[in-house]
Amino acid sequence: MKNLYILPLFVLLLLGSGCKKFLDQPALGFYSDEDLFSTDATTVTAVNAAYIPLTFTDASANPVWVLGDVASDDVVIGGNAGEQADFTGVDLFNILPTNAAVQAVWSRFYNGINRCNVVTDGLTAENTKVSETVRTQALAQVKFLRAYYYFMLTNFYGNIPLRLKVATLQDGKVPASTQAQVYTQIEKDLTEAAAGLPERWTGTTDIGRATKGAALALLAKASLFQQKYTEAAAFATQVEGLGYQLTDNFRDNFSASAKTNNEVVFSVWHTRGAQPLQGNSLNYWFAPRSLNGAGVFYPTQSLVDNFESNDPRLDLTVARTGQPYFDSEFQTSWTTTGYLSKKHVQPISEVPSTTKNDGNLNFEAIRFADVLLIKAEALNELGQSSAALVPLNRIRDRARRNFSGPAPAGLLPALTTTDQSALRTAIRRERRSELALEFQRFLDVMRYGQAYAEAAIRPGAPNFNYTTNKFFPIPQTEINVSGGL
Secondary structure (H helix, E strand, O other): OOEEEOOOHHHHOOOHHHOHHHOOOOOOOEEEHHHHOOOHHHHHHHHHHOOHHHOOOOOOOOOHHHHHHHOOOOEEEOOOOOOOHHHHHHHHOOOOOOOHHHHHHHHHHHHHHHHHHHHHHHOOOOOOOOOHHHHHHHHHHHHHHHHHHHHHHHHHHOOEEOOOOOOOHHHHHOOEEOHHHHHHHHHHHHHHHHHHOOOOOOOHHHOOOOOHHHHHHHHHHHHHHOOOHHHHHHHHHHHHOOOOOOOOOHHHHHOHHHOOOOOEEEEEOOOOOOOOOOOEOHHHHHOOHHHOOOOOEEEOHHHHHHOOOOOHHHHHHEEOOOOOEOOEOOOHHHOOOOOEEOOOOOOOOOOOHHHOOOEOOOEEEEEHHHHHHHHHHHHHHOOOHHHHHHHHHHHHHHHHOOOOOOOOOOOOOOOOOOOHHHHHHHHHHHHHHHOOOOOOHHHHHHHOOHHHHHHHHOOOOOOOOHHHHOOOOOOHHHHHHHOOO
16 A cells, blocks of 8 residues: 655645635644545545645755756856856766766656556546546646656656656656657657646646646647657647637746736746745846846846847846846856846845745746747748747737837837748747746757757857767766666
8 A cells, every 4th residue: 555645835835816725724644545535535635646746835845947058058147156066067068877966856756646646546447536627637637747758858858757656665766768760759748638637727726737728738738849840830720719819918838927827828826924835936046146146147248239129028038237127237257257136036025134035926827928939939840930920029019018118119029031941040030038047048959959059058058069968967866767668
């Protein structure tokens, strides 16, 4: 009999405004399989546990931001020499299998997969104690989450073990599956998730849960990454049909007061002021030391240069000389590159410097702008460049409308080229500007191929070699457990 230790924290992390009623409850103790899936309520608790590895309550324990952006040409690690040695190792591509960031993302996301497998193992057809509605929604949520974890893992690490049952000691020696096999499982999970998830959740205690749109959007992304362009465009169109919209204000995607806007497809929920801690600590890691942050996440000149002239998104994305840093005056001494991230950070008026690690910004893992860019890229690769201009220019139009005051002539003009190669370059540039500092750049750079990747990364990291560094090394901890994976 397998036992699981379930704490109320698992419930709290996703429930938003309805979460405080759980705070006074004691630890729920050990559950047998039979007990954990004996009621609808305990089943929901098990599902909630599967979301936790996505959170940034301790952003050093979830360093997906290091692998996603620090490893790219968009960010360098700041701070004093030697302070974040393993993160700096990723920055410079001096990466050993013992690297803390490489091991942390692997173990954290496989922990999430195992939590999903607890639910799929427990909700068997023979279980008649859980209502059919809860069973359907529970299985659909964890299948989405399992697919999300595997999508990130296979794109960071390449060929990896597929574990679809609760892990045992014997499972440690499961061989790696090919990336194609992992994607087949991702597509299976997402197809089943899309069939079982609602388009919207209506209850206040359900804010942040996966939806049908999230499953379809991740299917679109998984298809794009496999160069299945017809499928990518079709799934993106299905997401469009569900009613998502670009926000009028680009900044709403990174504002605590607008965290449930219509652009959100899937977000990781955080709540400030809760006990135990439910807040987003990216706010601490990305803020400057003078404001009691860690000051280790510095945008590069290369990223800044990617933005077109007067692009309003630049000053909504990075802080720089001559522009305010929220409610503080920007100081050049705060960063060695001249820039700080404004995404995932809140002003002192919202989060005092004494509680910097307790922000209440969500992390938008998938937003509708990404879906539109996926569609534009897929259509262009299919030779439908005229059609690709439509979703692409929606992104540019929203950006243009965020200019403060009368817009300069020619600001972010609608693109008109139908030359496939030129449009491919434009889409890649647009994607980098729109999704900057959202932990996606490394994945994009790698999938664009060797020539692009080496041109982008080698100026800042001469050690980078596409063949060697397209994927991060399998962590030493996994090699030890697997007997040499």
